[in-house]
Amino acid sequence: MIWSLSLCPAFRRWWRPPVEPMCRQGISGQRWPPMLWLAKARPRYPSLTLRGCCWRRRRRRRRRLLVALNLHASMRPARSGASSSKSGVVSALQLINHGVPDDVIQGMKANIEAFFGLPAETKQQFAQERGQLEGYGQLFVVSEDQKLDWADILYLNTQPPEHRNTRFWPDKPDTLRSTLDAYSAAVKTVADRLLAIMSSNLGLPPEVVASRCSGGGMQSVRINYYPPCAEADKVVGFSPHSDADLLTLVLQVNQVQGLQVKRQDGTWVPVRPLDGAFVVNVGDILQGDDEGFEKLLKEISVQARATPYCARCVVHCVVEDGRRLKKKLTCGGHMSARRERERNNRGVLVHTEDMYAYSSLTVSLDIQT
Ligand SMILES: O=C(O)CCC(=O)C(=O)O
Numbered sequence: 001m002i003w004s005l006s007l008c009p010a011f012r013r014w015w016r017p018p019v020e021p022m023c024r025q026g027i028s029g030q031r032w033p034p035m036l037w038l039a040k041a042r043p044r045y046p047s048l049t050l051r052g053c054c055w056r057r058r059r060r061r062r063r064r065l066l067v068a069l070n071l072h073a074s075m076r077p078a079r080s081g082a083s084s085s086k087s088g089v090v091s092a093l094q095l096i097n098h099g100v101p102d103d104v105i106q107g108m109k110a111n112i113e114a115f116f117g118l119p120a121e122t123k124q125q126f127a128q129e130r131g132q133l134e135g136y137g138q139l140f141v142v143s144e145d146q147k148l149d150w151a152d153i154l155y156l157n158t159q160p161p162e163h164r165n166t167r168f169w170p171d172k173p174d175t176l177r178s179t180l181d182a183y184s185a186a187v188k189t190v191a192d193r194l195l196a197i198m199s200s201n202l203g204l205p206p207e208v209v210a211s212r213c214s215g216g217g218m219q220s221v222r223i224n225y226y227p228p229c230a231e232a233d234k235v236v237g238f239s240p241h242s243d244a245d246l247l248t249l250v251l252q253v254n255q256v257q258g259l260q261v262k263r264q265d266g267t268w269v270p271v272r273p274l275d276g277a278f279v280v281n282v283g284d285i286l287q288g289d290d291e292g293f294e295k296l297l298k299e300i301s302v303q304a305r306a307t308p309y310c311a312r313c314v315v316h317c318v319v320e321d322g323r324r325l326k327k328k329l330t331c332g333g334h335m336s337a338r339r340e341r342e343r344n345n346r347g348v349l350v351h352t353e354d355m356y357a358y359s360s361l362t363v364s365l366d367i368q369t
């Protein structure tokens with residue numbers, strides 16, 4: 001099973017949500033990408049707006065939007081000491097004015113804050129079970145010796161509703177379930193729009209990418225709590241990784257930095273979260289080469305994800321301004337493909353008719369590092 005790395009019993013006995021002493025356990029010898037920090041208040045990261053873009057009727061606007069999605073190279077990535085290359089190609093962008101109602105976004109944020117603020121025993125009621133990814137805990141745990149990411153996670157299947165296992169859906173705070181229901185539906189709408197735009201971008205009917213890849217809009221959320229750590233340089237919140245999905249929309253619950261995205265030239269770009277924006281990341285499924293597609297068919301292992309080939313995103317724990325310890329909260333909505341479809345339709349994206357479109361996709365999304 002993909003990502004079948006749930007808690008082994010010994011690990012469950014040992015594991016506790018990260019606490020400060022674990023910091024000192026350290027990750028010596030590990031080399032993380034440099035921790036970068038955007039000091040200026042002005043967001044300096046590519047952003048894209050969807051609002052007012054009725055792309056069915058107003059072709060000109062749609063083209064402009066598609067160009068915006070297309071032209072990563074013309075967008076100016078955040079400047080930092082480490083991103084001095086002229087290439088400017090980034091593999092993610094922040095999506096603003098996406099149409100998800102503010103009360104849904106704010107409700108989600110408040111519920112995430114409230115859930116992680118609950119006592120450990122309460123959160124443990126929703127803990128992952130053996131052989132399962134869903135629930136509260138840590139993903140990708142394979143041994144007791146492993147240095148863990150400095151994070152607590154709540155991982156849930158959210159769409160379609162029949163894929164939910166509500167056993168793991170916290171009923172505390174009592175608004176979390178209904179909020180997550182509304183939120184996941186809204187995120188699905190945004191993802192569908194993006195996929196439709198990508199499709200049109202390729203000169204294909206809008207529904208093609210979604211219907212061939214997402215197979216009905218499978219979605220899970222990975223809600224991340226990166227606790228403050230006094231020795232932030234010794235831990236990492238989310239190890240360098242790519243997303244083994246189609247598309248990820250990450251809501252930054254608070255405006256604490258830490259997320260960095262790898263550019264094509266190998267340098268890392270820190271993301272200054274825009275309030276209410278989604279950081280959109282393109283997953284392995286749209287990687288756009290046969291090898292990427294091949295990955296769909298294989299079991300994806302921790303080892304595979306740990307190769308430099310896949311590393312595109314990292315989340316650092318930060319000591320903001322060098323003084324205050326900050327917790328960071330995010331919610332990643334992951335759009336996946338139906339596995340049965342992938343298996344049955346091997347090669348569906350690379351048959352002759354779509355070959356050109358497929359290679360355009362590679363170029364326009366350009367996420368391989
Ligand atoms: O927490 C973040 O900022 C990034 C989350 C992420 O990369 C993911 O959910 O895949």
Ligand SMILES: [Fe+2]
Pocket residue numbers: 241242243248281313332
């Ligand atoms: Fe990710």
